[in-house]
Amino acid sequence: MPKLEVAYSPDLYKFYENKEAIVVVIDVFRATSAICTAFHHGIEAMIPVESVEEALDYKNKGHIVAAERKGEVVEGFQLGNSPFHYMSEKLTGETTVITTTNGTRAIEVSRSAHQVIVGSFLNLAAISNYLLIQNRDVLLLCAGWKGRYNMEDSLFAGAVVHQLLQNNFDADLSDSAVTAKxxxxxSNGDLNSFLKDSSHRRRLGKLSLEKDIQFCLQTDYTNVIPVLKNDRLVAMSC
Amino acid sequence: MPKLEVAYSPDLYKFYENKEAIVVVIDVFRATSAICTAFHHGIEAMIPVESVEEALDYKNKGHIVAAERKGEVVEGFQLGNSPFHYMSEKLTGETTVITTTNGTRAIEVSRSAHQVIVGSFLNLAAISNYLLIQNRDVLLLCAGWKGRYNMEDSLFAGAVVHQLLQNNFDADLSDSAVTAKxxxxxSNGDLNSFLKDSSHRRRLGKLSLEKDIQFCLQTDYTNVIPVLKNDRLVAMSC
Known part of the structure; x- marks a missing residue:
C-alpha cells in the first residue's frame, strides 16, 4: 500500500525522506503559485536556486532572475514571486532563475526523491489526478515560513489528501496527512475566510498583496504540472 | 499581547524559541502522562536525561531509573513510561531518573525557556488554568515521534488552545496553534475514536498497550503540574 505523508516544514523533510516517493512541493503564498502561473503562460524552464548570491551569479551572466525575500522583490532583481509577474508574453519560451524565502529551499531538500513536482491550489485537480494514476508513495512537502509551520500550505496538502481519499486512493496515511485532511x-471549502487570521496572510496584507492572495486561492486555474528535471523545472508532458 | 504558539516537533523548537515563554512539554503516549501520574502518586522528583547511556550511569550509582525506547522498557531497567509503572507506593517520596524516546528530548531542547512544565490530558484543566493566570507567552511543545509530527500531542495542544480561548485569553496565535485548535x-471531544487511526496508537496497539492508551486519554485525573527546577522535575507548589 503506498504511503501518503505530509512534512510540515523543510526542516522535517529528513524524517519523511523516501527515495521512492513523488514529492509535491507546496508554497501557496506565493512561490509555487507563481511557478504554476509561469508555466501556464508558456515559460520554458525555471532554475530554482537557494541563495540570493547564486541568483546574482546568474543575473550577472545575463539571465532573467527572480529573487524574493520577506515577501518583496530583492533590490536589483527583475521579478519576485507574485503570480502577476509571470503573465507577460515576454517570458514565453524563456528560461528564468528563481530564489524565494521558502519554496526554493523545499525543492532543494527533496531533490533526491523519485520525482519532485510543484503544487498549488491553481493546479490542485491536475496534481491529484496525476498522483492517483501513479499510485505510488506521495510526500506533500510544505515550504512553511522560515522553518515554521504555516496554514495555507497544510491546507493545500489537506485538499490533496481529501481528493485522493474521495477517489479511493488506498494509502497508509501519516498523522500529518490525517490532520491536514x-x-x-x-475550512468547508471557504479558503479565503478560513485563512483570514493566518500569519502569512496578515504578513502579505501589510504589503498590500491582497490581489495576490485572492489569485493564489483559486482552484484549478491550470492543468500544468511543473516537474524538476535535473537542475530545472519544466512543464510535465502528459 | 502574549503569544500562544505550538511547535509540532522538538526539531522545530528553534524556530519558536522564546526565552520569555512558558513551555508546556507534551508527550501524551506516554512520557508526560506517566510523569503526571508519578507526581499525582507522590513521587518527589524525576530527573529527565536524554540518552540511555546517561540513564545507565545513574542506575549504576544506585538510582531508580526508567528507560523507554520504541514503546518498551529498555532491557536492564526497572521502569518504562507506562503510567501504571508509577502508581506504586514504593515510589512515594523517591527521586527517579527517566529517559524516553521523545519526551525527555523535548524537555532537553526547551531548558532555557522562562519555565518548563509538563502537560497531558491527565492535567489539562490544571495546565490551562495556570497559563490563564500567568498571562504570558506560551509555547506548547509536542514531542512527536522521532522528529515527526503526531496527532495525539497536537490534539492536546489544541485542547489547551481551545480552553484558553474559551476563557478569553487574548493572545497572538501562531498558525500551528490555530490548526491544533x-x-x-x-474530534468533538471523542479523543478515543478520533485517534483510532493515528500511527502511534497503532504502534502501541501492537504492543498490547490499549489499557495505557485509555488511561492517557482521560482528562483531569490530577491537578498536579510537574515543573522543571534546575536538573529535575518536581511538583509545582501552588
Missing part, C-alpha cells in the same frame, strides 16, 4: 475539511 | 474541535 481534517484542517481542509474544517 | 481546529484539530481538537474536529
Amino acid at each position: 481534517h484542517l481542509y475539511q474544517s | 481546529h484539530l481538537y474541535q474536529s
